[in-house]
Amino acid sequence: MKKGQFYEGIVEVMDFPNKGILHIDGCKVIVKDALEGQKIRFVVNKVRKDKCEGRLVEVLERAENESGQPCCKSFGKCGGCSFQTLSYEEQLSLKERQVKALLDAVCSDYIFMGIKGSPKPWGYRNKMEFSFGDEYKDGPLALGLHKKGSFYDIVTTDDCGLVDSDYNQVLSLVLAHFTELKMPYYKKLAHTGILRHLLVRRSEKNGELLIALVTTGEELAEGEVGSLQEKLELDRLVCKLRELPLRGSIAGILHIINDGLADVVKSDRTEVLYGKDYLMEELLGLQFKITPFSFFQTNSSGAEVLYDVVRKFVGETKDKVIFDLYSGTGTIAQLLAPVAAHVVGVEIVEEAVWAARDNAELNGLGNCEFIAGDVLKVIDEIKDKPDFIVLDPPREGVHPKALKKIMEFGVEKMVYISCKPTSLVRDLEIMKEEGYYVERAVAVDMFPWTGNVETVVLLSHKKPDTYIHLDVEFGEGEGQIPIDKIAERADQYKPKEKVTYKLIKEYVLEKYGFKVHTAYIAEVKRSLGLQMYDAPNAVKELKHPRKHPTEIQVTAIKDALKHFEVI
8 A cells, every 4th residue: 555545445343432444455454533334435644564544535335323414514524523423322332342342352350331321412511622713724713623633723613512502602602703803813833813712611500601711912011901801892792692592591701811832721810701710510419619620521411420330339438548549620539538538639730629629628528638749749648548549540541650659559449430441451451460450340421422431440459369388498307308409409490591671672573573672671661660670771760851662562562571471
C-alpha cells in the first residue's frame, strides 16, 4: 500500500474506541470512525511495517446493524459522536464486547457483569465547552465543537442531541449576538481576537444553567474590564439570555477573561454579570455545589448508576479508613463517608479540593479529609493507613511510580474506575505482578453515541494458600548430606546467566523487528520495581526530561523480561 492512495474494503471488526480494522492485500489497515460491517472508501495517510492507517473518505454501504438516522445535522462533520446510526442497544453490545475483549487479554477467572446503560441516552451531558471560530478559513463566525480531525475548524452545533434543548437556545443567541457585533474570535496561531469559548453547565436535578463567556482581555489595560464589557455589549447579552423561553432557569451568567496561550478554558479573572457563580446538583441524596471549573461527571443520571456500582463493589466499610485517590470534587468520598470511619481524598486540582471541602460541610460529613496535591507525592505524607482504596484516575491512568506506592499499602481490596479501558488494562498488568487480580468487572455507558465508556473493576490481593517450612542442616550426622557431597553438588551448579540490556535489545530486535533504547528498558524495569544496574543511558536522573517508551515498546520489553525469567 502507498501513502496518498485510495482504497475500498469492508470493515471486519472494531477495536476500542472507534478503530475499524480491515485487511487489503494482506496488510492490516486501521480506519477511525468506520463501523464493523461497513463498506468504506479511505485514503492511506500512514504506512508502517506491520500496519497502515487510513482516513475515512466515504461510507459506500452501511452495515446491517445500522438502523438509526442521525439526530444532528452536523453528524459526520462534528467530532462529538461516532455511533448515531446505531441503535442504542447495538452501541451497548459493541462497547460490552470491546471492554470484555480488553479485560480478557490480561485477566482470567473473573466475573464480567456486562454493561449498564445510561438512564438518559439523549440530552444527558451537564457540561459543554463550545469554541468560537469558523468552519473554513475566513468563513462566518461559528460557535460549537471542533470539526472531526481538525484542530482549528469549528462546526456550529445548535441542534446537538447530547445536551438539553436549553443549551442550543443559549448557543444560538450568543452566536447571533456576536455575529451582529462583528466581534472577532481568538486565533490560536496569531494570538489575536477576543471570543474564545462558551461554557454552559446544567443541573439535572433542578434544570438551572450556569453560563460563562470566555474572552481574551489582553487588548485592555489592567482594570479596564468594564470597557471590554461595554465593547461586547454584555449588559444587552444578559438581558437577551434572561428573556429566552428556557425549560429551566439561569443560576448565573459570568464573564471569564483568559489570556493564556493554551486552547483550554481557564480563568485569569472572572466577573459575575448576573446571579451567582455556581449551581447545585444532587446525586444519591447528597448535595454538590458546582462551579465553572469543578470536576464532575458529565452525565448526572449515569453517575448515579456508576456510583451505585462502586458502593456495591466497596461493600462493608464500617470502621474502615478509605483512600479516594484522584478524588475530583470528592463525590465518591462523600458517598462512602456515612458508612466509613474516615475517608481521605487526594486531588491535584486545588479548586476541586476547595469544592470537595465545601460539599462535605454542606452534607454534614465530618469524617472526610481532602488534600490538594499529586498522588505520587502526597501519599507519602498521609499519616493514616488505608483499609480500602478507590482509584478514579484521569484518562491516561495511574503514573507507574504512583501505582507502585499505592500497591505498597498492601490493602486486601481496591476499586479502580476508568474512563479509558486501554489505560486500565495497562495498569492491571502491573498490578497482577504484585499479586492483585480482578474479581469482578462491569462497564457503565456514561457517554452514549460516542466511543467512550467507563469501566469499574474490583481487585483483590492474592495471599499464599500455604507456607512450606524447610530446615536445612549441614554436618555428618544421620540423614545429613556429607560435606564432600555438598561440594560435589556445588561444582555441578551453574549460575544463571546475567540478563544484560544487550540481551534484551537483541531479543526485541529479532522477535519484533525494531530497536529499543537502553533508557526505555531501564524505564520499564524501574516501573516494575526491578533492581537497576549501572548501564549507559540508564541512569536514575537525566539532564534532559526522560522520554517514555510507547505501548508497543513496553509490551516488547516486558516480553523479553519474561523470556529471560526476570519477571
